Amino acid sequence: MPISETWLLPDGVADVLPEQAQVIETLRRDALDFLASRGYQLVYTPFIEYIESLSSLSESNQDLDLATFKVIDQLSGRLLGVRADMTPQVARIDAHVHQVQGVARYCYAGTVLHTKPQGFNTTRAPLQLGAELFGSDSIDADVEMVDLMLNLIKTVGLVDGIHLDLGHVGLFRSLVKHAGLSRAVEKQLSDIYQRKALPELAEFTQTLKFGSDFYALGRYSSDLNALQTHLSAAILADDAFKLAFDALQTTQTEIQARWPNLHIGIDVVELRSYHYHTGLMYAVYAPNRAAPLAQGGRYDGIGEHFGRARPATGFSCDLYALSAGQFKQTTIVVAPKGTSHDLLDAIAQVRLQGLGLIQLLGNDDFNSIPHATHQLVNVAGEWKVEQI
Known part of the structure; x- marks a missing residue:
């Protein structure tokens, strides 16, 4: 049978036709120009490299490891990985190739490849664009990155009705450590939080040390004032918990001051990529879209794999998703x-x-x-x- 009768693209992969390609390319140029105006330097990373380089996040983010296509290099016999995320590559550049003393800011745009779609109705080959800031553990760096993400969304014309979600993995992580929970119990709790299953959470936490605090974390996850009221004095006095709580409050206050009309939601048990992120997490949503327009967070120590551990924060987005439904007729x-x-x-x-x-x-x-x-x-x- 001729290929003309059997030709198909793989699931999750699609052509981009001229009317949408023009929109996407305009978004890419405008976004990179905007990031450059904020001092973020553009880098290009290889589409494929040795899996050891791409695995700097894999130990802490098994989802990324599973999303990475792996092939054998015909020249060396070593295992290669096709990039599923550009953040590990930018971390390699910062730690090993371009060792800036002090704060370094990078941006990038390029196609990544996933073994499976990472969400409902999503492509396996997103056009990822993002920004990373290395070398600062200050809350000011997180505020800069959230503000940068929001301004980028505004630059591409999607500011109306957007919603910002803020979270911090340090609250759950410090509470787990304070209670001395096992990895298995920690994983069960994380799963319950992700499913927002309050009745199950109430039953599960009855026998846990500091169980009332774990329940309060889920029950009042979107209201910092109510959460603070219902937590025990011992947890509120914990240095790590207090640091995370204050960071979340400060970020909310400073972003609201910059964006007074922006709706900001809090979810302290939004634990996506929990083992990857180390601090503040953020995501921006638009009406009638289930997936975030852009998302990111803090991931300190990422360069340790390359011999130079650095505090880091960053975000990324898929330009295909940002441009969804937009078409441009070229003159x-x-x-x-x-x-x-x-x-x-x-x-x-x-x-x-x-x-x-x-x-x-x-x-x-x-x-x-x-x-x-x-x-x-x-x-x-x-x-x-x-x-x-």
């Missing part, structure tokens, strides 16, 4: 055949204006360019662009 001007100086000058002038222009070839006529929107015509000796 295409068709010029007649000919080599006269006045025609060639007119063609050059149209192109200088930034318009796309196609000059007819051979026996072509205007009907041979079905996507054309305008034509270059000679009116009383003067070349003019007219709509078709």
